[in-house]
Amino acid sequence: MTINLFDDASWMSLRPLTFTRPVADLRIGILTIAEKWAKYLNADFGFQTQEYLSIKYSKKVNANLSINGSICPDEALVDAISQLKNGEVLVKGDILIAHHNDPAQLDAVTFNNEIQYKRDLVRIVYPEDIFANNPAEIRKDFVLLTKGRTSAKISSTNQLLGDDIFFEEGAKVECSVLNTTYGPIYVGKNAEIWEGSLIRGSFALCENSSIKMGAKIYSGTTIGPNSRAGGEINNSVIWGNSAKGHEGYLGNSVLGEWCNIGADTNNSNLKNNYAEVKLYDYESQSMRNTQLQFCGLIMADHSKSGINTMFNTGTVVGVSANIFGAGLPPNHISDFSWGGGSCFEPYKLEKMFETAEKVFARKSLPFDHIEKDILTKVFELTSAHRNY
Known part of the structure; x- marks a missing residue:
């Protein structure tokens, strides 16, 4: 599996810590957020981040799963994301958690079905x-x-x-x-x-x-x-x-x-x-x-x-x-x-x-x-x- 971890509005609210990195490159616990997702999903990962950071933190062009980089995984969330089908998006309220799409459509994503996640999330929004x-x-x-x-x-x-x-x-x-x-x-x-x-x-x-x-x-x-x-x-x-x-x-x-x-x-x-x-x-x-x-x-x-x-x-x-x-x-x-x-x-x-x-x-x-x-x-x- 190959995934991209995308920045949402939390990249702005986490400054100055995120001036030099994507949100998913923040370390919390033992691992960075990106390393956690990679371990849970046995996946290679890239980043969808600010243009000037992309020279160091590039995205994976062949990824078919994009995950919010401000959210820390757990087994229940990983299970919910793993069940997403092409065109489906997982949300909690107005927070976009993850979406599954054909790699060729990542820059013009269209969603067929929005699924509400009902469990609690650990989301890093402020320093x-x-x-x-x-x-x-x-x-x-x-x-x-x-x-x-x-x-x-x-x-x-x-x-x-x-x-x-x-x-x-x-x-x-x-x-x-x-x-x-x-x-x-x-x-x-x-x-x-x-x-x-x-x-x-x-x-x-x-x-x-x-x-x-x-x-x-x-x-x-x-x-x-x-x-x-x-x-x-x-x-x-x-x-x-x-x-x-x-x-x-x-x-x-x-x-x-x-x-x-x-x-x-x-x-x-x-x-x-x-x-x-x-x-x-x-x-x-x-x-x-x-x-x-x-x-x-x-x-x-x-x-x-x-x-x-x-x-x-x-x-x-x-x-x-x-x-x-x-x-x-x-x-x-x-x-x-x-x-x-x-x-x-x-x-x-x-x-x-x-x-x-x-x-x-x-x-x-x-x-x-x-x-x-x-x-x-x-x-x-x-x-x-x-x-x-």
């Missing part, structure tokens, strides 16, 4: 939906990835509570406390948890990533592939190729790719007056009430913070911002900004490229024209949001 749904998605992905398999050997130097733990081949954990009585713990291929770490599930450490000594990791946390994490982390998602390797608190937060959090950086996730948290909304260019009491930091790809940075409750950091210095920065830090406190200036594109080339080289990856073209387009698209 805070990622960490809010992450504990449940870790549990679902854990079952999906480990069903019928046996974990690699777990060292006897660890203290284990509960049985919902799975190590992929090459995973290393020594002298740590792993508590799965609140949710499963998944340690990916060649990932490592260093000595003295305290881990409470649900928790996922993805391929080639590491947790540093003495880390305190709470439920609902995912560390994506090729990343490093340490300090205190609670109910947060780090997508991959990023680092929060030092002391400092990260809670109810999302970090994109190629981010780096300096030593002793902290974020607040609860207002002093316990009021509901507001986040900057790119569509209205104003603050939106999340109706959440706990909401921390939303940081898009390529952004960095210097040592001792303090992020206020409900801070949104755009693509490729560089934050440093004393004082609390504003609750919205514009894309391609450079500075700290209340003093920011534009982060010139050529300077940003110089840094990105060095960061990619550390992972033995090329910072090629595709990455540059996408970031150049994002730089242009976000000019209206630069608030200095």
Whole structure:
């Protein structure tokens, strides 16, 4: 089977996280949304996304099934989609879930029959939906990835509570406390948890990533592939190729790719007056009430913070911002900004490229024209949001 995962209006409301990717490339739980669908359906996948992103995230021309990339799969939904016949469309209210069509008609789809889906959906519409749904998605992905398999050997130097733990081949954990009585713990291929770490599930450490000594990791946390994490982390998602390797608190937060959090950086996730948290909304260019009491930091790809940075409750950091210095920065830090406190200036594109080339080289990856073209387009698209 071959599928395409399409962006709907949630691509707009998920900015700045989606400026650099389709919605289905968001990581929530252990896998990205696209990887979940591929695993459930045993399918190859492509993306129907913004034109400038298609140079990296292309669609499959031979796909006969298109699925909403903002929706996370489960067995009931997969079963309903698998039963769709040519020309049929699955919806829930006014939400288009999936449609089945001849590949030659994907650009001019006509539907013969609309089928209402009556069960609940997990749909990612706003950035805070990622960490809010992450504990449940870790549990679902854990079952999906480990069903019928046996974990690699777990060292006897660890203290284990509960049985919902799975190590992929090459995973290393020594002298740590792993508590799965609140949710499963998944340690990916060649990932490592260093000595003295305290881990409470649900928790996922993805391929080639590491947790540093003495880390305190709470439920609902995912560390994506090729990343490093340490300090205190609670109910947060780090997508991959990023680092929060030092002391400092990260809670109810999302970090994109190629981010780096300096030593002793902290974020607040609860207002002093316990009021509901507001986040900057790119569509209205104003603050939106999340109706959440706990909401921390939303940081898009390529952004960095210097040592001792303090992020206020409900801070949104755009693509490729560089934050440093004393004082609390504003609750919205514009894309391609450079500075700290209340003093920011534009982060010139050529300077940003110089840094990105060095960061990619550390992972033995090329910072090629595709990455540059996408970031150049994002730089242009976000000019209206630069608030200095």
